[in-house]
Structures are given as structure tokens and as C-alpha cells.
Amino acid sequence: MFTFIHHQHLPLLKQLRLPFMTAVQLRDPFIENKRVHRPNSNQPLSxxxxxxxxxxxxxxxxxxxxxxxxxxxxxxxxxxxxxxxxxxIQRPKTPKQLGLASLESYEKVVCLRLFKQIYQQGLWQTAGMQHEAVAIKLDAQHPFLAGKQFEQRPQLLTPVIYDDSRPPLPSKADPFPALLRRPEHLAYEQESRLIRPSAVMDKVIDEMLTCKFPKGLIQGMYVGLACPESVVESLHALVTQDLNFRGVPLKQIGVSATHLRLVATDVML
Incomplete structure (x- = not known):
């Protein structure tokens, strides 16, 4: 799995830290729910x-x-x-439990966005911050991600559901439905999310809630197209000199000469 970090935040990696996102930082209009229009009979079915x-x-x-x-x-x-x-088709009535959750419903948790692959241009334009990020490949089987608990608190790693219908309100059985539901047209992203209580985030850096990660979690780094050359040089030094990262594959995203595709190539300095 891959997560994206803006190249300006790469010093976090040297501290063995990953930034998580709050519900506010996700800037998801279907969690913020501003200017809500109620459905009518002409609205298409999902x-x-x-x-x-x-x-x-x-x-x-x-x-x-x-x-x-x-x-x-x-x-x-x-x-x-x-x-x-x-x-x-007679549109089914909206169940009573279906509604619009408020941001306050999600204030106590943070999430790490994870993606199955990184060769979609649209993904780099959004999650990859206009190609200015570095994609970090993480070991999806590591307990840091796959474990049911972190710091003796529950955590959840699960694929995002792509469905245009509104999720139910938070409940004990499904406490974070809006964090795990995205519109159908974004299914190409193939995203999963790691949900944790914000209380386990042990350090705030530049208004980002961060968490220490173990050595060996990172399996590769892929530098975005719009990252400065200095970023490539800095990461090359990291994977060749820093004992915590030595041997981690470093690649650079480029474009194919024959197809409209993104490709990854080895860094040659």
C-alpha cells in the first residue's frame, strides 16, 4: 500500500513519523455537508x-x-x-437512521489514506498534491497497519466503499461510515483507510498529528514529477546513509515515451 507525503514534510520521515489526517483536513464535502440539497424524484439512483x-x-x-x-x-x-x-422505479424512502453526520462525530479519530497503486494520473493530482508529493510504499501486513490495536487502543484498516448513496449515521456497529464512503466515480483510486483514535497521536508538528512508525515499515519511495531535484538528492542520501532507511528502493515517477502512462524508474545520480 502507498501513502503520499508532500515533499516539504519529508523531514518527518527522518524522525520515523507519519502524518495522519483529521476529518477537517480531509476536506471531504460529504463529511462537511455544506449547502445540502434534499433529494427529489429526478435524482439518479446509485x-x-x-x-x-x-x-x-x-x-x-x-x-x-x-x-x-x-x-x-x-x-x-x-x-x-x-x-x-x-x-x-419508485425511489425507496430514506430510512430514519440515514442522515448527515456532523464533523463533531469524527473529531476523536484520525486516518491515514492508503492506496493500492500509484500509476493513475488523477491520483497524483489529488492525493499526490499535484505531483508534489512522494509516494511511500508501506508493508500492508505489518502490525503497525494490519493489527487490530495500536498502543492498546483499537484501530481499523479497511477498504473504502465506493457508492453514491449516503452512508448511515454513526453507530456502535459502524462508528465511522462517512470516513469510509466515497463517490462511485472515485473507485479508480482503490483507497483503504487506517482509522485510529486521535489520542494515540503523540506529537503535533506543523499542525499535523503524527505517529512514530517502526523501522522496516517503509518498502519503497516514489518521487513525484513536480518535486524539486533537491528532494531526490535528499532522499538518495537518506536511503544510502541513514541506517533506518538504508536499502529502501528509491524511484522517480516519469512519463512513458510511447503511452499516456506514468512509469517509475530508478534514481540515477
Whole structure:
């Protein structure tokens, strides 16, 4: 898994620290909930809502028809006429437990954004801070990330759900739904999030809540396209001279000469 750190915050790495984000720092409009527009009958269904409606429709078919058509085929055909079908679907009423959580609901936790891969241009423009960040490859199996507890407090590492429908309000069974729900069109990001109580963050540096990480957690560093050359030189010195990072692979993101793709190449100084 990869996380992004702006090149100006790389001194944190030398201190073996990672910055986590608060709900406010995420700047997620669906957590901040400003200028909320209530749904109306013309609002499109999300993919999950449409699939659920088609599942109910499929189950209502006569048995002899169902025997000839699989649900997968039925859904595929329905998607070809989705706009017309949606007009005929009665939108389900919003459950009482579905609502808009406030930022205060998430003040006691922080998160570390983690991504499955780093070769999407859109990812570098957003999470990669306009290519000015360094992507840090982390050992996803390390207890620092995968453990159920950190500093004797619970933590949660889980994939983000991509669904346009609103998540339920926080509950004991699902305490952080809005932190783990993103719009469907962002599914290409393939993000997971590590959620921890803010109380375990042991140091604030430049208004960032940071946490000490163990040696061996970092498995690679990938320098963004817009990072200054001095950043490459500094990281090269880090992985060749610092005992905590010696031997960690260092690569630089570039562009393919033959395709509209990002590639990673070895750093040659």
C-alpha cells in the first residue's frame, strides 16, 4: 500500500513519523455537508440502488422465465435501458437512521489514506498534491497497519466503499461510515483507510498529528514529477546513509515515451 507525503514534510520521515489526517483536513464535502440539497424524484439512483431494484424485479419474475435468464444477464440488459427503467422505479424512502453526520462525530479519530497503486494520473493530482508529493510504499501486513490495536487502543484498516448513496449515521456497529464512503466515480483510486483514535497521536508538528512508525515499515519511495531535484538528492542520501532507511528502493515517477502512462524508474545520480 502507498501513502503520499508532500515533499516539504519529508523531514518527518527522518524522525520515523507519519502524518495522519483529521476529518477537517480531509476536506471531504460529504463529511462537511455544506449547502445540502434534499433529494427529489429526478435524482439518479446509485449503482447499488439500481442493482438492488433490479434484484427485486428479477425475483418477481415467473419461475419459468427465471430458469431461462440469469440475474447477471438480466441486470446487463437492464443497464442498457437504465434511464427509462429508473423513471419507472419508485425511489425507496430514506430510512430514519440515514442522515448527515456532523464533523463533531469524527473529531476523536484520525486516518491515514492508503492506496493500492500509484500509476493513475488523477491520483497524483489529488492525493499526490499535484505531483508534489512522494509516494511511500508501506508493508500492508505489518502490525503497525494490519493489527487490530495500536498502543492498546483499537484501530481499523479497511477498504473504502465506493457508492453514491449516503452512508448511515454513526453507530456502535459502524462508528465511522462517512470516513469510509466515497463517490462511485472515485473507485479508480482503490483507497483503504487506517482509522485510529486521535489520542494515540503523540506529537503535533506543523499542525499535523503524527505517529512514530517502526523501522522496516517503509518498502519503497516514489518521487513525484513536480518535486524539486533537491528532494531526490535528499532522499538518495537518506536511503544510502541513514541506517533506518538504508536499502529502501528509491524511484522517480516519469512519463512513458510511447503511452499516456506514468512509469517509475530508478534514481540515477
Amino acid at each position: 449503482d447499488s440502488e439500481f442493482s438492488e431494484a433490479m434484484a427485486k424485479s428479477y425475483e418477481a419474475l415467473e419461475p419459468h422465465i427465471k430458469a431461462m435468464v440469469t440475474f447477471e444477464y438480466y441486470l446487463k440488459q437492464a443497464k442498457q435501458n437504465r434511464e427509462q427503467i429508473e423513471k419507472q
